[in-house]
Amino acid sequence: MLPTLVVFLSFFYPPSDSFKYSNDSTVTEIVRYDGRKIPFQNQQQIFHYVNISNPEVEVKVKCAHCNAERCRPLPFCYSIQYSDDEYPKKHGIPTENILNVYDKWGHGQYGMTLTANVLVDPTNLEAIGNANIFKEGDSSERRALFTQWAQKMKQDGSLAIGQLSHAGRQTPRYVNPTPWSASDIQLKTSDNQYGKPIALTTEQVKTEVIDRFVFAAKFSFECGFDGVELHGAHGYILSQFTSPTTNKRTDKYGGSLENRNRIILEIYDEIRKEIPSKEFLIGLKTNSVEFQSEGTTLEDAKEMCRAYEERGFDFVELSGGTAEKFLFNHERESTKKREAFFAEFAEQIRPVFKNTVVYLTGGFRTVGAMVDAIERNTTQGIGLGRPVTAEPDLPKKILNGEVRSAVKDEFNQNEMGKTIMASCSQIEQMGRKSLEGAGGNVMDQISDFSDGKLVEQFDGALLEFMKEVKEALIEGRIPKSIIVFN
Numbered sequence: 001m002l003p004t005l006v007v008f009l010s011f012f013y014p015p016s017d018s019f020k021y022s023n024d025s026t027v028t029e030i031v032r033y034d035g036r037k038i039p040f041q042n043q044q045q046i047f048h049y050v051n052i053s054n055p056e057v058e059v060k061v062k063c064a065h066c067n068a069e070r071c072r073p074l075p076f077c078y079s080i081q082y083s084d085d086e087y088p089k090k091h092g093i094p095t096e097n098i099l100n101v102y103d104k105w106g107h108g109q110y111g112m113t114l115t116a117n118v119l120v121d122p123t124n125l126e127a128i129g130n131a132n133i134f135k136e137g138d139s140s141e142r143r144a145l146f147t148q149w150a151q152k153m154k155q156d157g158s159l160a161i162g163q164l165s166h167a168g169r170q171t172p173r174y175v176n177p178t179p180w181s182a183s184d185i186q187l188k189t190s191d192n193q194y195g196k197p198i199a200l201t202t203e204q205v206k207t208e209v210i211d212r213f214v215f216a217a218k219f220s221f222e223c224g225f226d227g228v229e230l231h232g233a234h235g236y237i238l239s240q241f242t243s244p245t246t247n248k249r250t251d252k253y254g255g256s257l258e259n260r261n262r263i264i265l266e267i268y269d270e271i272r273k274e275i276p277s278k279e280f281l282i283g284l285k286t287n288s289v290e291f292q293s294e295g296t297t298l299e300d301a302k303e304m305c306r307a308y309e310e311r312g313f314d315f316v317e318l319s320g321g322t323a324e325k326f327l328f329n330h331e332r333e334s335t336k337k338r339e340a341f342f343a344e345f346a347e348q349i350r351p352v353f354k355n356t357v358v359y360l361t362g363g364f365r366t367v368g369a370m371v372d373a374i375e376r377n378t379t380q381g382i383g384l385g386r387p388v389t390a391e392p393d394l395p396k397k398i399l400n401g402e403v404r405s406a407v408k409d410e411f412n413q414n415e416m417g418k419t420i421m422a423s424c425s426q427i428e429q430m431g432r433k434s435l436e437g438a439g440g441n442v443m444d445q446i447s448d449f450s451d452g453k454l455v456e457q458f459d460g461a462l463l464e465f466m467k468e469v470k471e472a473l474i475e476g477r478i479p480k481s482i483i484v485f486n
């Protein structure tokens, strides 16, 4: 049996904006990827830049508004651009580039295609440039573009799923130094890139989180999406509620496991009230485990998943980790052979699911490992991320029997930051032209990193990129946000 393939793209985003500085540090406008300029209204904080080849060494930029503390590097890739100047009506609307990207994936014979993070609160972004759905920004233009986005995803029969997120305390300082969270527990990182969050009141849990997810789900439904996936993993706000490390509440949303999980079940119920049709899928991305003391344990995750099954969630995508501790690599030989990073955890959770479909994402590269995971009943679908920026139609080639694995690139797989940057560059390449504009070739302009020489060139481009960014910041010019490669 060949697995259903699910595209999953949460860790990297198509490129978009860069920033202009009026003086040392204040962002005054965002320059779109296509050169158009947009005034930047949320100029709270600004940041230093980190050299990703050498994250210990900070690129020094004088910083006027962050108390000389180290702030946040620019995220290296953005999702969807800010657009034009009319805030908030045009804030975070899909662009032509993103539509072009999904035009390519829309011809890859995926079973289900997910948008990456679409944020439900424009002040609690995961990165500048995220796509947004929020009631204050509702407009016919936004609806038309999200509708087109769904259509691009569905072209060859894939389901289109909107991945809905709210970053909470994982909102970078420069977006919002006081984001929401379950409790006021700050995310501490060495570069101090996150501010101290404000604990939501019981009332605000409803108005600022639940209602916003429900609005975005209904909006997605009305734009033709086949479902939504609530992002309850990786340390975003829903996992800030479920994890005892970040939830110290004493109301009905804190304390027991049942209470910590309540917000997710309430969002489910409220969406189902608005959209009773079971044709519209409601899924959840959740952590199988958090790799830190006091974090969600495997046992907790299992209990929570039992509740999702009982409530009626259509699917659950298992992942793991938070921004404090990611484990997207193979620390153990046993998982290396099986390719899936979280297979062993998934297997232990698996028995609680009967009607809820289980997906597993992260690490799969060969058809053998994919089929093995399905045959072992570890998962009912395979999520693909980085491999499909190199080959947007990988599932099609697998299903046609043309290939037995993803293309093996020549990057050192332990250099995750670099492989993500490379994937971002490939997404930028995909976004340059529509499929028709590319003469029907989904591979149009995409760099083939199985060529070692090209990898060397990319290494060079990366160094050059870092240098340019540093110079641009120091000189107050507009730095680039991604490597436009070849």
Ligand SMILES: *[C@@H]1O[C@H](CO)[C@@H](O)[C@H](O)[C@H]1NC(C)=O
Pocket: 022, 023, 024, 026
């Ligand atoms: C930098 O820009 C900020 C905001 O526009 C302004 O308040 C500040 O005075 C400027 N500093 C200098 C040195 O121009």
Ligand SMILES: *[C@@H]1O[C@H](CO)[C@@H](O)[C@H](O)[C@H]1NC(C)=O
Pocket: 350, 351, 352, 353, 354, 377
């Ligand atoms: C897969 O696992 C689930 C949960 O334990 C079980 O209900 C189902 O029967 C299994 N399917 C197969 C084909 O073994």
Ligand SMILES: *[C@@H]1O[C@H](CO)[C@@H](O)[C@H](O)[C@H]1NC(C)=O
Pocket: 051, 052, 053, 054, 057, 463, 465, 466, 467, 468, 470
């Ligand atoms: C980044 O760090 C690497 C490794 O130390 C160094 O070779 C490179 O010059 C640095 N780049 C910048 C822009 O500082």
